[in-house]
Amino acid sequence: MKVSINNIKKYYNDKLVLDIEKLEIEKGKITGIIGPNGSGKSTLLNIIAGLDDEYTGTVSYDQSVINSKPYDRMTLVSQKPYLFKRKVYLNIEYPLKIRKFNKEDIKNRVNKVISRLGIEGLRDKKAHLLSGGESQKVSLARALVFEPELLLLDEPTSNIDPESIKVLEREILNFNRETGATVIIVTHNLEQSNRICDNIIYLEKGRVTY
Numbered sequence: 001m002k003v004s005i006n007n008i009k010k011y012y013n014d015k016l017v018l019d020i021e022k023l024e025i026e027k028g029k030i031t032g033i034i035g036p037n038g039s040g041k042s043t044l045l046n047i048i049a050g051l052d053d054e055y056t057g058t059v060s061y062d063q064s065v066i067n068s069k070p071y072d073r074m075t076l077v078s079q080k081p082y083l084f085k086r087k088v089y090l091n092i093e094y095p096l097k098i099r100k101f102n103k104e105d106i107k108n109r110v111n112k113v114i115s116r117l118g119i120e121g122l123r124d125k126k127a128h129l130l131s132g133g134e135s136q137k138v139s140l141a142r143a144l145v146f147e148p149e150l151l152l153l154d155e156p157t158s159n160i161d162p163e164s165i166k167v168l169e170r171e172i173l174n175f176n177r178e179t180g181a182t183v184i185i186v187t188h189n190l191e192q193s194n195r196i197c198d199n200i201i202y203l204e205k206g207r208v209t210y
């Protein structure tokens with residue numbers, strides 16, 4: 001899914017926090033968004049995800065008209081993921097259930113993503129008892145499992161140990177290469193973006209600086 005942004009302005013109170021004239025996110029690529037704290041990265045991601053509609057300007061997806069936004073084909077993994085107070089595997093299968101995948105397919109997909117992310121040990125744990133890093137892994141699994149066409153990741157490895165970061169980066173890359181999905185990843189980590197991103201966008205004080 002291609003994402004085109006035109007003339008976006010976003011204010012909090014009287015402060016302009018996002019001011020982007022034009023930005024195109026290439027379909028099928030991994031695009032990194034880099035910038036200091038408070039530069040508007042999360043704000044931009046929330047707007048693209050459709051979670052924030054208090055802005056002026058337009059976001060379009062594959063040139064589609066604004067009022068038919070394909071929200072069920074995209075997902076955002078936020079920095080502080082919200083998981084249901086239920087077992088991990090029930091959280092991961094949820095996006096498949098609401099999309100009415102059949103039972104067999106659900107089982108196979110959940111098992112596959114759990115194994116690929118190396119989180120077998122978390123499968124039967126209560127999701128609200130997980131550590132920050134464990135929650136991020138489960139939240140990524142829940143996003144990958146339904147193969148969205150647009151995957152938005154807000155600092156997905158910020159609480160994660162170096163060994164697990166390698167696994168997550170590998171699986172984000174595999175997901176992109178295998179499904180052709182568009183991925184946008186906000187990261188603090190320049191090395192991470194060099195490792196996995198095809199394109200990089202720099203944000204500073206709400207503006208794209210390249």
Ligand SMILES: Nc1ncnc2c1ncn2[C@@H]1O[C@H](COP(=O)(O)OP(=O)(O)O)[C@@H](O)[C@H]1O
Nearest residue numbers: 012013017035036037038039040041042043044
């Ligand atoms: N709910 C809010 N109310 C007021 N200001 C906010 C709110 N959320 C974010 N901001 C401000 O908007 C700017 C951009 O924030 P954010 O997008 O979270 O930055 P980043 O993700 O790059 O660290 C910051 O100056 C932040 O303080």
Ligand SMILES: [Mg+2]
Nearest residue numbers: 041042043154
């Ligand atoms: Mg942020």
